[in-house]
Amino acid sequence: MIPMAERTAPPAPETPSTPGAEASAPAAPSAWSPLRQPVFRALWLGALASNLGLWIQNAAGSWDMTSLSSAPLHVALLQTASSFPVFLVGLPAAAFGDIFDRRRLLIGFATWMAFISAILAALSFTNSLTPESLLALTFALGLGAALSAPLWQALLPTLVDRAEVAPAITLGGVAINIARGLGPAIGGIGIALAGSAPVYAFNALAFGAVIFQVVRWKQERPRPSLPPERVVGAIIAGLRFARRAPALQSVLLRAAAFILAGSALWALLPVVARRELQLSPLRFGLLLGCIGVGALAGAAFLPRFRARLGVDRLVLTASILYAGTMLVLAHVRSEPPLYLAMFATGVAWIAVLSSLNVAAASAAPGWVQSRALGLYLLVFQGGQAAGSLAWGTLAGRAGTDVTLTLAAAILLVGLLVGVRHRLAAVNKEHVQPVAAWTEPVLAHPVAIEAGPVLVQRRYLVRDENRAAFLRLARDLESHRRRDGAITWGLFEDLALPGTFLETFLVATWAEHLRQHQRVTAADGKIIDAIAEISRPEEVSHLLDAYAPADAEMGEEHAHADESHPH
Incomplete structure (x- = not known):
């Protein structure tokens, strides 16, 4: 062995990560304050366009699948095909975000998703779309989404000051939920007016807008003091961190407990709308649009709710509300109450999703943040894929009303996980x-x-x-x-x-x-x-x-x- 001596030096004083940070706590920023910054606003719009394209395709694909196949399982499999790729590439994608140029990666993945959307449009124009090709292309689009999602999640909070990190993460969730609400509405209206093919073509244009926004971004990349980690080593380091990070483990358990049951609503909503309510594409889009409006309303008041209730009581309240909307979807067959229930679904969804996102980002230091968020997305989207498959299979045998009722009950039982694993214990200052x-x-x-x-x-x-x-x-x-x-x-x-x-x-x-x-x-x-x-x-x-x-x-x-x- 070759010994290396070490001299003792006084520790350097700790400095705040944000220049000009004050010792006194500043006033809490508004939910929309990060949008005042041009770079954040431009890339947030890119993230919005990326998610919008994904949900337009999901809505149009779900509608097409109800025409191409009569089995509820096929419709539910679309959710699985969209979410399952995260199992395959979630960990490598998370490592990519910590060791490679995020700008180039985002451009490449957006280009891939635009290409897949163009193929969908071509097959739809020529009436060549089949259940198998729709599932395969949905999987390919989900692959691009799985690769790019950790990048967006890790990137947006780095564009703002530390005081605005929580609103920035919330706005990332808002982009997802605006897309979740507006995407199906655009898809439904587009199908009603022009058919599926133009909707898929519009989807390709949405990913083109993502490419445009990211290309405009001139990223400043400081020269690292050390060479980048290798991909395999970075994945191992991320897993090693998660194994010894109780705060991150609490977030992952809370996310799994929520989404495994909560995925039933998203998997079976198209079945209820098309088969049991006989909704037109336009009315189905409006039904889902209520979720987006609810998410926007929830995001506007989320800082006030979080300050008044605390994060754990907020998630508890929102989860109970979400379980209630699942029961309404299970047993109510009148449109006006369902519109109101979907609005409440959007409010509850953004409250839970934003709280979990903020906690996941706060549970890891900067060097491993993309990997921590990738693990969170792996649990969340993987749980959605597995849950959708399970609930779709059960609905084919027991019916949607029994399935949704059971899922709501399991969601409420899953809230017991929060007794031991509290999100309030996750503190970003601890990982500075x-x-x-x-x-x-x-x-x-x-x-x-x-x-x-x-x-x-x-x-x-x-x-x-x-x-x-x-x-x-x-x-x-x-x-x-x-x-x-x-x-x-x-x-x-x-x-x-x-x-x-x-x-x-x-x-x-x-x-x-x-x-x-x-x-x-x-x-x-x-x-x-x-x-x-x-x-x-x-x-x-x-x-x-x-x-x-x-x-x-x-x-x-x-x-x-x-x-x-x-």
């Missing part, structure tokens, strides 16, 4: 980066990909602090492993009781330097608490003696700008 490491002094340049690297630190602990130190060390282990440690151990010197040696192994020197950038405010509190009851001594870095001596990537990455003590 802080200064907590010192800069190592190297005897010679080190290859950035050389490794493995063994890191050791000695602690002197008094006997009365031993139990407290050992408890805190378990938390330290969790954050070391979360940020890249392959192994971790804590050993006590048999000749000198109270002398502890912490060791952890990291795959490469680059991965250890990334650890220096991943320390959060919550980690800093653990480190400070350990320092208060012990006397941390020298840190040593030991490199595998057989590691390559020459740095293939040059010396520019051999030293990091590190200012954090272990």
Whole structure:
């Protein structure tokens, strides 16, 4: 092993991530304040167009499928075909957003979705659309959506100040729900006036608008201090983070509990409208349009509701309201009450979706945020795909009224998950980066990909602090492993009781330097608490003696700008 000494330096002061941030808490921004910023507004419109195109196709496809097939399962399978791709590409797509140029990726994925929409239009114009081709092309369009969704989710909050992150995330959900409401309405009106083919062609134009908006965006990309992670390594790092991030796990469990039951409404609404209410395409579009109007109304008052109720009571109330609208859809066959119920569905949906989105974004630091959001979307959309398949199958045997009633009951039972996994415990300030490491002094340049690297630190602990130190060390282990440690151990010197040696192994020197950038405010509190009851001594870095001596990537990455003590 080649030892590397480390000098002690005072920790750098923590600085706010937003320039000019005031010490006092500013007034809560309005729900629409991020739209005042031109860059955010332009890209938000791009996200809106992307989601609009997806929901136009979903509505038109659902309507076409009711004409092409008489089985409720085929209609429900459209939701599955649209959502299932997230199982296949959700994790790689999330990693792409953290390590590649998001602008180029968004342009490429939007181009793919425009191409698929054009094929749908061509098949519809020539009367060549079949249930199988409709499902296949819906799957292809869902593939593009699954690849681009984590990018939009991670990108929009980075375009605003920290105080506006929650409204920005909410507006991301509003874009989805405006599209969810207006898309079917546009699709229904278009089908009534001109047929499916022009609707699919309009859909292709919507994705063209996305390309236009993203091409106009001139992204500023600072030169990174380290080479980007590899895709497989980035996926593993994201999963490792999720395994040791209780806050993110709470969000994922809450999302799964809601969407597995809540997907029944979206899967069976076309069946109720077409088969049981005999609605025309225009009236079906208006029915779904009520959801979009409800989402807009809910978003306008969401900051006030969240401030008054708190996030957990807000989600509880909205979930109960959503279950009630499912019961109305199950048992009411008069249009006016259903229009009102769909308006309430939009209000409830945006309240739950926005709260979960904000919590998912707040549960992860910037280096892994796209991957955390990708996992959230994997759970949410995957749950929607699996739920749609299950509810569609059950509706074919037991009927839509029994199926929707059962789904509403399961949704209410699922609220018990919130007793233990509270969203209010998720705090963005806990994952802000802080200064907590010192800069190592190297005897010679080190290859950035050389490794493995063994890191050791000695602690002197008094006997009365031993139990407290050992408890805190378990938390330290969790954050070391979360940020890249392959192994971790804590050993006590048999000749000198109270002398502890912490060791952890990291795959490469680059991965250890990334650890220096991943320390959060919550980690800093653990480190400070350990320092208060012990006397941390020298840190040593030991490199595998057989590691390559020459740095293939040059010396520019051999030293990091590190200012954090272990």
